[in-house]
Amino acid sequence: GAGVSQSPSNKVTEKGKDVELRCDPISGHTALYWYRQSLGQGLEFLIYFQGNSAPDKSGLPSDRFSAERTGGSVSTLTIQRTQQEDSAVYLCASAAANYGYTFGSGTRLTVV
Amino acid sequence: AQSVTQLGSHVSVSEGALVLLRCNYSSSVPPYLFWYVQYPNQGLQLLLKYTSAATLVKGINGFEAEFKKSETSFHLTKPSAHMSDAAEYFCAVRRNNNDMRFGAGTRLTVKP
Numbered sequence: 001g002a003g004v005s006q007s008p009s010n011k012v013t014e015k016g017k018d019v020e021l022r023c024d025p026i027s028g029h030t031a032l033y034w035y036r037q038s039l040g041q042g043l044e045f046l047i048y049f050q051g052n053s054a055p056d057k058s059g060l061p062s063d064r065f066s067a068e069r070t071g072g073s074v075s076t077l078t079i080q081r082t083q084q085e086d087s088a089v090y091l092c093a094s095a096a097a098n099y100g101y102t103f104g105s106g107t108r109l110t111v112v
Numbered sequence: 113a114q115s116v117t118q119l120g121s122h123v124s125v126s127e128g129a130l131v132l133l134r135c136n137y138s139s140s141v142p143p144y145l146f147w148y149v150q151y152p153n154q155g156l157q158l159l160l161k162y163t164s165a166a167t168l169v170k171g172i173n174g175f176e177a178e179f180k181k182s183e184t185s186f187h188l189t190k191p192s193a194h195m196s197d198a199a200e201y202f203c204a205v206r207r208n209n210n211d212m213r214f215g216a217g218t219r220l221t222v223k224p
Binding site for chain 2: 004033035041042043045091093101102103104105106
């Protein structure tokens with residue numbers, strides 16, 4: 001597609017449930033990133049994939065969070081046993097080279 | 113570690129007035145610096161980027177930023193604010209391993 005696509009755009013889930021957030025990067029972009037934006041907060045780095053290298057998971061806040069990138073393209077961010085503090089907008093971005101990213105519109109996650 | 117600090121979480125200007133959004137960075141090597149804008153309910157959009165080619169960088173929508181190594185600053189300016197400039201602005205630095213770290217953001221309000 002022309003841009004980075006994220007789905008769903010909105011997700012409401014009950015506390016304790018697992019959720020999966022999907023990101024379709026721009027075709028050919030080797031780098032993919034996940035960020036979290038909480039209300040009134042800046043962007044919090046979560047995880048970074050670059051080609052076939054091992055991902056940089058240093059930003060994942062707990063072991064309830066995990067992410068995969070299949071075939072160097074689509075990525076899924078999984079949050080297990082969701083908590084209310086997980087409520088945020090989860091942003092995905094992809095990049096082809098060492099410059100700016102292209103961001104998706106995000107998934108707004110609400111844990112009730 | 114490379115990081116950015118945005119001074120002022122909220123800036124308010126009158127329409128037609130100068131816009132100045134401050135960003136200071138810390139980096140042990142020449143940095144790649146970026147400004148992103150996030151309009152309400154939208155994803156992040158690249159405004160401009162500094163990649164050491166020129167210290168004064170011009171971006172979209174009339175914005176520009178000047179890299180000042182002596183002040184470790186990369187402030188964003190626009191000579192005359194427009195109502196449509198109301199948004200959240202993020203300064204970011206690209207680290208050596210190609211992931212981006214963002215500032216906390218500055219919300220710009222433009223008064224009629």
